[in-house]
Amino acid sequence: MYSILNISAKGSIVNTTTDVSHLEMIGARVRQERLNQNTTQSEVASTAGVALNVVKQLESGKGCALRNFIRILRALGKLDQIDLFLPEPGISPLQLVALEGRRRKGASGKRGRKASGA
Numbered sequence: 001m002y003s004i005l006n007i008s009a010k011g012s013i014v015n016t017t018t019d020v021s022h023l024e025m026i027g028a029r030v031r032q033e034r035l036n037q038n039t040t041q042s043e044v045a046s047t048a049g050v051a052l053n054v055v056k057q058l059e060s061g062k063g064c065a066l067r068n069f070i071r072i073l074r075a076l077g078k079l080d081q082i083d084l085f086l087p088e089p090g091i092s093p094l095q096l097v098a099l100e101g102r103r104r105k106g107a108s109g110k111r112g113r114k115a116s117g118a
Contacts, residue, residue, distance in 0.1 A: 020061070023062065023063045024061030026058070026061075026063075027058050027059045027060055027061040027062070027063075028061070030059055030072065030073075031059040033078060034076060039076075041059070044072060044075050048068070048071040048072045048074065050068045050072065
């Protein structure tokens with residue numbers, strides 16, 4: 001995996017991994033999962049509804065369109081794994097505090113209406 005050392009604005013050294021190395025890592029993982037399932041590239045492509053070349057490019061580290069990546073993950077039965085690396089963010093604690101003052105704490109009743117006697 002390729003890595004580049006950068007110096008941040010504060011002067012500390014930051015290790016950033018390149019996009020190419022991430023694509024290669026993802027491709028290798030997809031390939032290994034496919035092999036673990038004893039499935040050919042052709043079978044994955046057919047199940048995913050993508051061209052064989054798309055699977056080959058992904059596995060070789062060249063990447064593919066996000067839509068095709070999702071289809072391939074679904075074909076491998078791994079689409080649910082997206083939640084592990086990118087979970088639902090939810091509301092931050094700071095946002096919760098800010099919203100707390102705005103929440104309704106009770107009903108206001110009927111305002112501006114006079115009770116009518118029957």
